[in-house]
Amino acid sequence: MVMKTGSEYIESLRRLKTKVYAFGERVTDLVDNPLFRPHINAAAVTYDMAHDPVAEDLVTAVSHLTGKRINRFTHIHQSTEDLVKKVKMLRMIARRTGTCFQRCVGFDALNALYSVTYEMDQNLGTNYHERFKEYLLYVQDTDIMVAGSMTDPKGDRSLRPSQQVDPDLYVHVVEKNEKGIVIRGAKAHQTGIVNSHEMLIMPTTAMTAEDAQYAVACAIPVDAPGVIHIFGRQTNDSRKNGQIDQGNARYGIVGGEALTVLENVFVPWERVFMCGEWQFAGTLVERFASYHRQNYGGCKGGVSDVIIGATALIADYNGVAKASHVRDKLTEMIHLTETLYAGSIACSAEGRPTPSGAYFVDPLLANITKLNVTRFIYEICRLSHDIAGGFIATLPSEQDLRCPEVGPYVEKYFRGVASVPTEDRIRIARLIENMTGGTALAESMHGAGSPQAQRVMIMRQGNLEQKKKLASILAGIPERD
Amino acid sequence: MTERKLTAGVKYCGHCNPQEDGPALVRKLQSRLPELKVVPWNDRTYDVLLVVSACPSDCATRPAFNGPRIEVAAGEVRYWQVPPGHPAEHLLQTCLEEGIKVFRFQADRAE
Numbered sequence: 048m049v050m051k052t053g054s055e056y057i058e059s060l061r062r063l064k065t066k067v068y069a070f071g072e073r074v075t076d077l078v079d080n081p082l083f084r085p086h087i088n089a090a091a092v093t094y095d096m097a098h099d100p101v102a103e104d105l106v107t108a109v110s111h112l113t114g115k116r117i118n119r120f121t122h123i124h125q126s127t128e129d130l131v132k133k134v135k136m137l138r139m140i141a142r143r144t145g146t147c148f149q150r151c152v153g154f155d156a157l158n159a160l161y162s163v164t165y166e167m168d169q170n171l172g173t174n175y176h177e178r179f180k181e182y183l184l185y186v187q188d189t190d191i192m193v194a195g196s197m198t199d200p201k202g203d204r205s206l207r208p209s210q211q212v213d214p215d216l217y218v219h220v221v222e223k224n225e226k227g228i229v230i231r232g233a234k235a236h237q238t239g240i241v242n243s244h245e246m247l248i249m250p251t252t253a254m255t256a257e258d259a260q261y262a263v264a265c266a267i268p269v270d271a272p273g274v275i276h277i278f279g280r281q282t283n284d285s286r287k288n289g290q291i292d293q294g295n296a297r298y299g300i301v302g303g304e305a306l307t308v309l310e311n312v313f314v315p316w317e318r319v320f321m322c323g324e325w326q327f328a329g330t331l332v333e334r335f336a337s338y339h340r341q342n343y344g345g346c347k348g349g350v351s352d353v354i355i356g357a358t359a360l361i362a363d364y365n366g367v368a369k370a371s372h373v374r375d376k377l378t379e380m381i382h383l384t385e386t387l388y389a390g391s392i393a394c395s396a397e398g399r400p401t402p403s404g405a406y407f408v409d410p411l412l413a414n415i416t417k418l419n420v421t422r423f424i425y426e427i428c429r430l431s432h433d434i435a436g437g438f439i440a441t442l443p444s445e446q447d448l449r450c451p452e453v454g455p456y457v458e459k460y461f462r463g464v465a466s467v468p469t470e471d472r473i474r475i476a477r478l479i480e481n482m483t484g485g486t487a488l489a490e491s492m493h494g495a496g497s498p499q500a501q502r503v504m505i506m507r508q509g510n511l512e513q514k515k516k517l518a519s520i521l522a523g524i525p526e527r528d
Numbered sequence: 529m530t531e532r533k534l535t536a537g538v539k540y541c542g543h544c545n546p547q548e549d550g551p552a553l554v555r556k557l558q559s560r561l562p563e564l565k566v567v568p569w570n571d572r573t574y575d576v577l578l579v580v581s582a583c584p585s586d587c588a589t590r591p592a593f594n595g596p597r598i599e600v601a602a603g604e605v606r607y608w609q610v611p612p613g614h615p616a617e618h619l620l621q622t623c624l625e626e627g628i629k630v631f632r633f634q635a636d637r638a639e
Contacts, residue, residue: 100540
């Protein structure tokens, strides 16, 4: 059992035959291609931090299966302390990368399937849990990166999976035989999948008996025959020349998402963890979603720490750091960030064991946290834009800064306070632009589920009837049958 | 008098949102105590375990260690008299002289 380093992780990707398309072409140099490398670098941090003496307390854990030290991203939560450490780990890594490092999705998929396969077996007499534990041992032993694959394209949202005109709009089983199953369909918005080793597929919604063929959970290599990844565009993805205009050239923005097409992909039975048990599809979705929504006050808290730092620096560079309204806005940004973090810590501290022994977050508080992210990150970014000024959107390019003819003008007219080099001011402006707009903002809205998905779960768990009762008692309304 | 080189195993909390720079603090101790050798906590060949938390929540995991343990965090100062000649004496004294808040000192399993 070896915990990989970042370099070992990156080298391991070279051995895969992942079929990736971008801009209409097959990608043959994924690891060294500047379109992907920043996302790979970000994921590599999750490996390197396990070996960093300052960070390892958060990024490693002891496997409950083997008693050996493993990367926390492959761990099954055994306590509320584990849940809290997960959040702290995410914040710590996000402060280093300033962006998504992708590995939490598979982490959450592992935890969701661990407990739900146990409950399925207890209720239906299936034998998925032991099979899943074998897979988990493999993941922990090899320290691979697993992509969590939940979101189906969904087609007509008013129709159930089995009612769609095109049956492939939800991943489904098209064949079963002695050796395994064959699946078909696609998974959308797949974070980090092109630089993962395996994908852990789950259903995307609650199912009915008619949808049984869509109730499928399984693991496959990302380079399995029939798997095709079509990489999504991002803001600034045409700015790969130079460094400054990318803002965060080393780690990029968000996670690097793809549409992953599953064209009749074979899955051996030992990697199938749900096949037709539609009764548990909804439970699996809710469990995964709650684990994933738990994360957002951690990672977005860390990302916001960087945005706050960048905004405070640009205020310094602009000579407005002492203005009371600037200090007030920075205070508000800190307040919003720590409120997000508090939600993630709270849903973790209020976690509880599932029948499998694995710990689960408080789902109400986890959904509250993610719903806050859909608003607070926008406000944090709005305040950052307010303080930074419009030049973050109108700056000339890095090539212009370097150009002998016009570079001196850029240098002269984009200077703020005299003591700070113009290039420093431009670099921070580009970092703010990169972190606060475009793809990064939309990710805060829809990552881990769109706001309405959180509202549905909040209303379901909000105990409205009890609240009515409280009001009735105080108002002196007698209890009636 | 030349003393045997004191070895401290260091365990950090993870520094998710540090109020203090733990590695800088350890470097400071090393500069004050040239005879101090610092190794990671999982080396298991040290005289003193130094647990460094970077904020008052003091959440660093405490590794099993049957020797003196000094825990520093941005919190209250709580420590016990160190017997003269005790392996942790100089290190603890230096922490206190440097104004490093010692959260707890535990000598040889006896608080």
